[in-house]
Amino acid sequence: MYLVAHIDQAICSETACRLCTQYCPEANTILYDNTAKTAFVAVDRCKGCEICVGICDDLAKHHAIKMIMITDLKETFELSKEGFRPESWTGQHP
Amino acid sequence: MSLKNMTITPGWEKYMTKEYVDLVERGPYGKQKKVSEMGSFKEVLEEHPMCAGCAMTLFIRLTMVGLPNPEHTVLIGTAGCGRLALTQTSIPFIYGNYGDTNAVASGLKRGLEVRFKDQTKDVVVMAGDGGLADIGFSAVMHSWFRKEKFTTIMLDNEVYGNTGGQESGMTERGALLKMAPKGKLFDKMDMIGLAQTSGVAYIARLTPTNPTRVASVIRKAVMIAREVGPTFIQAYTSCNIEYAIPTPKVLDDAREIESKRYGFMEIISDEAKAYLESIDTSKKAKK
Numbered sequence: 001m002y003l004v005a006h007i008d009q010a011i012c013s014e015t016a017c018r019l020c021t022q023y024c025p026e027a028n029t030i031l032y033d034n035t036a037k038t039a040f041v042a043v044d045r046c047k048g049c050e051i052c053v054g055i056c057d058d059l060a061k062h063h064a065i066k067m068i069m070i071t072d073l074k075e076t077f078e079l080s081k082e083g084f085r086p087e088s089w090t091g092q093h094p
Numbered sequence: 095m096s097l098k099n100m101t102i103t104p105g106w107e108k109y110m111t112k113e114y115v116d117l118v119e120r121g122p123y124g125k126q127k128k129v130s131e132m133g134s135f136k137e138v139l140e141e142h143p144m145c146a147g148c149a150m151t152l153f154i155r156l157t158m159v160g161l162p163n164p165e166h167t168v169l170i171g172t173a174g175c176g177r178l179a180l181t182q183t184s185i186p187f188i189y190g191n192y193g194d195t196n197a198v199a200s201g202l203k204r205g206l207e208v209r210f211k212d213q214t215k216d217v218v219v220m221a222g223d224g225g226l227a228d229i230g231f232s233a234v235m236h237s238w239f240r241k242e243k244f245t246t247i248m249l250d251n252e253v254y255g256n257t258g259g260q261e262s263g264m265t266e267r268g269a270l271l272k273m274a275p276k277g278k279l280f281d282k283m284d285m286i287g288l289a290q291t292s293g294v295a296y297i298a299r300l301t302p303t304n305p306t307r308v309a310s311v312i313r314k315a316v317m318i319a320r321e322v323g324p325t326f327i328q329a330y331t332s333c334n335i336e337y338a339i340p341t342p343k344v345l346d347d348a349r350e351i352e353s354k355r356y357g358f359m360e361i362i363s364d365e366a367k368a369y370l371e372s373i374d375t376s377k378k379a380k381k
Contacts, residue, residue: 018130018132018133021132021133022129022130022132022133022156022305022306023152023305023345024152025144025146025147025148025149025151025152025155026141026151026155027137027139027140027141027155027158028133028136028137030133031133031134032132032133032134033134034134039133045141047145047146047147048146049146049147049341049342049344050147050341050342051147051152051341051342051344051345053342054342054343054345054346055345083112083113083115083116084112084113084116084120084136085116085120086120086134
């Protein structure tokens with residue numbers, strides 16, 4: 001099994017830094033919901049490099065991103081299944 | 095390619111892949127997207143097989159956001175890590191033979207100017223330090239001497255990352271690598287100095303530690319290449335495999351190298367500066 005990034009949306013939605021979306025090396029992996037004002041991860045694209053964790057902890061100092069086992073996620077957002085459809089994002093992200 | 099060619103014929107959307115429909119409807123085309131909007135628009139870069147946490151991937155991703163007209167751009171690359179991601183963009187990519195990237199780009203740019211008189215097509219060469227400074231060196235230099243109007247971007251990871259870690263001309267003196275066990279005996283090539291000597295209109299050296307800066311440098315370089323002359327960007331994109339950098343430390347390493355010897359540097363010719371100012375004033379006048 002492997003680790004993927006997971007964003008605590010309660011912490012993230014209180015800020016508007018969006019730094020993780022800019023520093024992630026993978027395209028369209030950390031997505032940003034403009035209505036709920038939070039970032040969230042498309043787990044099928046996350047390669048588990050942990051760059052976002054360093055950015056959130058050291059640069060932004062929000063400590064909202066943790067690496068967790070993919071099997072510990074009850075629900076997942078997968079871009080290959082859902083497609084890139086911001087209009088369908090309801091603010092509830094796994 | 096142009097936006098007209100990409101747009102799906104009405105009624106055919108259901109036969110196209112999700113990714114393609116998303117790209118046409120929610121992509122960056124027709125409007126200049128900002129780095130701060132990343133994550134809320136579909137990017138031209140798709141999934142690719144580059145290593146986890148690769149700084150080069152980050153740089154390529156930011157480059158794609160910085161391109162002023164991705165629908166009117168042609169990318170040229172060669173063997174090396176960068177092409178693994180560059181081939182996964184929705185931008186036409188030409189896989190040059192090792193050594194001839196800038197020669198191909200010269201011919202292509204001239205050809206496009208003849209074929210598309212009414213459109214502006216951007217040609218961007220993106221290859222590694224091996225592809226441009228070692229094997230493609232003569233083609234690179236001569237394209238600069240001839241003042242060919244396209245952008246050359248060097249993804250400088252200071253090693254041949256794809257073939258097991260041989261030293262390249264851009265490797266630092268003394269660097270120990272798998273295939274350079276005694277350490278490199280020669281200095282890093284001064285490509286910036288060579289670019290200056292050969293009269294490149296816009297030269298920049300940077301690391302991907304500041305995403306907004308990467309995008310703005312790319313935009314400037316492509317715009318200047320349209321009107322003024324050749325442009326060159328040298329970007330430090332570490333190889334975390336060959337230099338054994340743990341992936342969470344990739345950006346710390348980039349910041350460290352940036353402060354030591356790879357600080358942000360921009361050399362603009364007077365003509366290019368005047369051109370950039372004229373763009374700014376015409377933009378303000380429109381507002």
